[in-house]
Amino acid sequence: VDDRPGVHCDQYQWETTAFVLGELSGQSRAAMIDHLAHCDRCQAEVTALTDILDDLTGLVPPVAPSPGLVDRIVDSLSLDTRPAPATGRRSIAPAAPTKPARRTRRHRAFALVAAAAVVAAVAGAGVDVLRHHPSGTAAASSAVPAVIAEMRTKAGDSVGQAVIFDQRPALVDVALEVPAGTTWGSSGPYKVLAIRRDGQRVTLGTVHVTRGQGGLQTRTQVPAADIATLSVEAPDGQDLCAGLLPPLAGPASTPAGGSA
Amino acid sequence: VASSPDDDLLLAGMATGDRYAAERFVQRHAAAVIGVAFAIVGDHGVAEDVAQETFSRAWRAGATYDPRRGGVRSWLLAISRNAAIDHVRVRRARPLDPEAVTALLADSPDGGAPDDALMADVEAAQVRRALARLPHEQRRAMLLAVVGGRTAAEVGDIEGIPLGTAKTRIRTGLGRMRATLEVDARRG
Numbered sequence: 446v447d448d449r450p451g452v453h454c455d456q457y458q459w460e461t462t463a464f465v466l467g468e469l470s471g472q473s474r475a476a477m478i479d480h481l482a483h484c485d486r487c488q489a490e491v492t493a494l495t496d497i498l499d500d501l502t503g504l505v506p507p508v509a510p511s512p513g514l515v516d517r518i519v520d521s522l523s524l525d526t527r528p529a530p531a532t533g534r535r536s537i538a539p540a541a542p543t544k545p546a547r548r549t550r551r552h553r554a555f556a557l558v559a560a561a562a563v564v565a566a567v568a569g570a571g572v573d574v575l576r577h578h579p580s581g582t583a584a585a586s587s588a589v590p591a592v593i594a595e596m597r598t599k600a601g602d603s604v605g606q607a608v609i610f611d612q613r614p615a616l617v618d619v620a621l622e623v624p625a626g627t628t629w630g631s632s633g634p635y636k637v638l639a640i641r642r643d644g645q646r647v648t649l650g651t652v653h654v655t656r657g658q659g660g661l662q663t664r665t666q667v668p669a670a671d672i673a674t675l676s677v678e679a680p681d682g683q684d685l686c687a688g689l690l691p692p693l694a695g696p697a698s699t700p701a702g703g704s705a
Numbered sequence: 706v707a708s709s710p711d712d713d714l715l716l717a718g719m720a721t722g723d724r725y726a727a728e729r730f731v732q733r734h735a736a737a738v739i740g741v742a743f744a745i746v747g748d749h750g751v752a753e754d755v756a757q758e759t760f761s762r763a764w765r766a767g768a769t770y771d772p773r774r775g776g777v778r779s780w781l782l783a784i785s786r787n788a789a790i791d792h793v794r795v796r797r798a799r800p801l802d803p804e805a806v807t808a809l810l811a812d813s814p815d816g817g818a819p820d821d822a823l824m825a826d827v828e829a830a831q832v833r834r835a836l837a838r839l840p841h842e843q844r845r846a847m848l849l850a851v852v853g854g855r856t857a858a859e860v861g862d863i864e865g866i867p868l869g870t871a872k873t874r875i876r877t878g879l880g881r882m883r884a885t886l887e888v889d890a891r892r893g
Contacts, residue, residue: 459857462876467790468856497882499779500832501851502786504810507736508743511753515735518757519727522719522764633795653795664766 454487461487465494470658471622475606478618479593592669594688596621596677607688611669617649619675620660621686629654629685637661640674652677712777720767731760734778738785744809745789745854747801755792759785790854803863806853807845810836835885839878846871847878 457480463469464477481488596605596619605621619637623629633653638646652661676687715733718726735756742755762784793800810833836844842864849855849863861871 459872459876462872462879463857466850466856466875467787467854493883494879497879497886498851499783500828500882500886501810501836501848502741502782503737503779504829504832504836505737505740505744505782505852506809507740508749508752510735510739510756511749514753514756515728515731518731518735518760519724521757522727522761653791655795 454484457484457487461490462494465491465498470660471605471620474620474660475593475608475618478608592690594675594690596675596686596688598686599684604686607675607690609669609672609675609690613668614664614666615669615672616662616664617675618660618662619652619677619688621652621654621658621677623654623657623659625657627657629679633659635659635685636678636680638676638678639665639667639672640676641667641671642673643671646676649675716763716767716777719764727764734781735760737778738781741782741785742789742792744801744806744852745786746792747799747805751792752789755785755789758788758792762788786854793854800855801853803845803849803853803855806855807848809852810848831886831889832882835882835889838885839881843874843878843881846874847882850875851879 457477460469460473460477464474464481469477481491592611593606593608595603596607597603602624604623604627605619607620608618610616617639629635634651635654637649637652639649640646647665647667649665650661650663652659670692672690674687674689677685679685712730712733715726715730719730738756738759739749739752742759743749743752746752746755759781763781766784839847846860846864849860850857855863857871857875858868860875861868864871864874866874
């Protein structure tokens with residue numbers, strides 16, 4: 446249970462459901478991620494709800510693909526940019542159990558933005574997502590350090606938050622909440638970039654902003670500690686907002702099961 | 706949601722650019738992925754576009770997929786659901802008719818969909834039984850949110866009920882499903 450002052454799980458009764466359903470965005474999503482990192486009870490609730498979601502989704506009748514669709518999909522993959530080299534990639538053998546027992550399986554990898562935090566916690570590792578700070582805050586000590594930074598426009602207005610979990614690969618979550626009337630508040634796609642401390646720019650993905658809200662969750666081979674800034678760019682290269690990330694306190698290789 | 710024994714191997718192969726693995730993987734899961742997308746977008750052509758996006762996302766993420774976190778199929782269907790919701794919300798596409806959404810899973814407990822062959826039969830039957838035990842209005846609200854990808858506000862509009870009532874129905878429906886399935890699991 447999240448025992449930080451002023452925080453009560455009752456505040457999150459609907460939010461856990463909304464989080465699993467994908468309804469949360471912007472500040473509310475960032476707040477939920479922060480809470481999950483501190484609350485075993487809500488982590489368990491999210492995991493259980495995700496299982497139910499998986500069960501129901503699995504019952505949806507299949508729809509046969511049109512002739513040639515499979516080839517078109519495979520061809521389209523070949524045309525895309527090849528994923529990053531598999532440095533440190535998991536071993537593909539032996540195969541993992543394909544169907545963990547009901548109620549014991551973990552939630553899927555990418556469907557939930559808090560995947561890294563939740564899974565690490567379930568596995569016994571400590572998780573420490575720090576409270577955000579105007580200029581970003583580094584973890585003091587944790588098994589899975591993370592930083593949360595405000596995304597700000599050049600004028601200094603806050604338009605969301607970014608969270609980076611220092612795992613390998615790093616888990617990045619950008620949640621934007623753009624005030625009404627902002628020119629880029631309902632459009633996209635906008636490019637999300639990680640700017641390394643050596644100045645190198647790495648594209649992480651794209652984000653659409655709909656009715657002022659948008660988000661991107663992805664993993665990157667760029668070590669979390671190497672990311673100095675997360676930036677969101679318009680198609681013409683104009684910087685829309687950015688979040689400054691301070692150096693992390695510890696290496697990603699901090700052993701799991703350390704102090705929580 | 707059941708995965709085949711070598712799903713994670715095919716996914717890993719696809720992530721490294723192995724065309725044969727990619728073809729096997731896409732062939733195996735395309736119909737289920739399109740089905741989940743169709744339940745949200747309500748158009749076969751658009752559902753296929755979403756399927757293409759789904760496999761593209763899976764391909765990009767495949768190198769980092771961790772098999773300990775659950776089945777590949779569940780993971781893939783979750784990507785499909787999210788991609789379809791993105792499509793509806795970003796492009797303001799017209800989603801599937803609410804009656805059609807609830808009818809998708811309105812089969813009797815033993816009237817399983819063809820995809821059940823790919824799931825653990827016992828578990829699929831348990832889920833259908835739990836679904837059948839829900840009060841009608843909770844089942845509708847929950848299926849509109851989970852399968853139809855509708856927000857609580859949209860569920861409220863469709864059902865003609867206040868937002869708070871819609872949230873309660875969705876949340877209570879999921880809670881009852883969870884409780885029923887946990888009891889079934891304890892009974893073995």
